[in-house]
Amino acid sequence: MECRVLSIQSHVVRGYVGNKSASFPLQLLGFEVDSINSVQFSNHTGYSHWKGQVLTADELHVLYEGIKLNNVHHYDYVLTGYTRDTSFLEMVVDIVQELKRANPNLVYVCDPVLGDHGSMYVPQNLYPVYKNKVVPVADIITPNQFEAELLTGKNISTEKDAVEVMDLLHAMGPDTVVITSSDLPSRLGDRFLVSLGSQRHVRPDGSRTTQRVRLEVPKVDAVFVGTGDLFAAMLLAWTHHYPTDLKVHTHKQTQKKLFGAQSKVPESLRNRSRLFKDLQRFDELVL
Ligand SMILES: Nc1ncnc2c1ncn2[C@@H]1O[C@H](COP(=O)(O)OP(=O)(O)O)[C@@H](O)[C@H]1O
Numbered sequence: 698m699e700c701r702v703l704s705i706q707s708h709v710v711r712g713y714v715g716n717k718s719a720s721f722p723l724q725l726l727g728f729e730v731d732s733i734n735s736v737q738f739s740n741h742t743g744y745s746h747w748k749g750q751v752l753t754a755d756e757l758h759v760l761y762e763g764i765k766l767n768n769v770h771h772y773d774y775v776l777t778g779y780t781r782d783t784s785f786l787e788m789v790v791d792i793v794q795e796l797k798r799a800n801p802n803l804v805y806v807c808d809p810v811l812g813d814h815g816s817m818y819v820p821q822n823l824y825p826v827y828k829n830k831v832v833p834v835a836d837i838i839t840p841n842q843f844e845a846e847l848l849t850g851k852n853i854s855t856e857k858d859a860v861e862v863m864d865l866l867h868a869m870g871p872d873t874v875v876i877t878s879s880d881l882p883s884r885l886g887d888r889f890l891v892s893l894g895s896q897r898h899v900r901p902d903g904s905r906t907t908q909r910v911r912l913e914v915p916k917v918d919a920v921f922v923g924t925g926d927l928f929a930a931m932l933l934a935w936t937h938h939y940p941t942d943l944k945v946h947t948h949k950q951t952q953k954k955l956f957g958a959q960s961k962v963p964e965s966l967r968n969r970s971r972l973f974k975d976l977q978r979f980d981e982l983v984l
């Protein structure tokens with residue numbers, strides 16, 4: 698059955714971030730992807746120069762109105778990433794709420810892009826909008842450690858802190874929280890990167906349970922941009938197939954799928970997908 702994703706993220710002419718990073722892998726996995734480009738830039742903002750246009754809240758609304766007038770505004774997922782403007786973000790929230798009214802099973806996957814390694818790389822005034830308006834309507838969120846700390850006001854120095862932070866994030870709304878990268882030490886040594894996940898469920902008898910997982914990824918000695926966007930997209934894909942088991946989202950199948958279509962996948966996108974090849978070591982966290 699068709700599964701349709703509305704992906705509101707950046708577009709770059711050169712390179713793979715935002716929609717350029719997320720759409721093609723999702724399409725390969727069988728999803729229909731309708732993309733709205735929150736910005737159209739020459740390249741990502743880590744380059745010394747970048748130029749381009751930013752979509753305004755009104756322009757976003759116009760695009761959405763067009764979809765609505767044709768009565769094709771039926772989505773299974775909304776996926777959002779990099780945004781620079783508060784009124785745009787508020788418009789995203791309005792759209793998600795309206796789409797959720799139309800489809801109460803719609804899942805909103807939100808990467809709350811605020812910054813990394815102790816500093817913000819989007820305007821400061823986005824922070825209260827994410828905290829008070831966006832995260833409360835999200836079902837799945839994928840902050841990095843810095844973003845998780847900022848949203849909850851709590852520092853993460855130990856795995857126990859991270860679990861408390863994920864619980865605080867659950868209390869704000871989302872049932873699934875993945876801290877995509879952290880500075881926490883890995884038991885496998887300093888060449889591994891630790892990610893942590895937490896998923897709340899309601900059992901058939903009404904009682905609640907929370908599954909926690911630790912993911913240890915071999916570090917590649919390089920800086921990648923766009924991998925957070927790919928991570929969020931692939932989490933969407935695998936939580937779709939295994940909605941109640943965060944452990945099986947190994948991305949191994951994604952890798953097989955991407956390499957199965959190897960000749961069709963551009964080298965630079967394949968390099969990024971290689972990062973996910975080793976996302977296979979999951980532990981269930983018991984703290
Ligand atoms: N240097 C790296 N080595 C290995 N994996 C990486 C590396 N950088 C990113 N990744 C992968 O990409 C995912 C998302 O990266 P992260 O930096 O947390 O995203 P964001 O850009 O949203 O902060 C990580 O969970 C990891 O799987």
Ligand SMILES: Cc1ncc(COP(=O)(O)O)c(C=O)c1O
Nearest residue numbers: 707741742779922923924925926
């Ligand atoms: C235009 C644009 N989109 C998206 C991103 C997010 O990239 P990542 O997935 O690495 O968080 C960036 C980061 O610099 C960017 O400049």
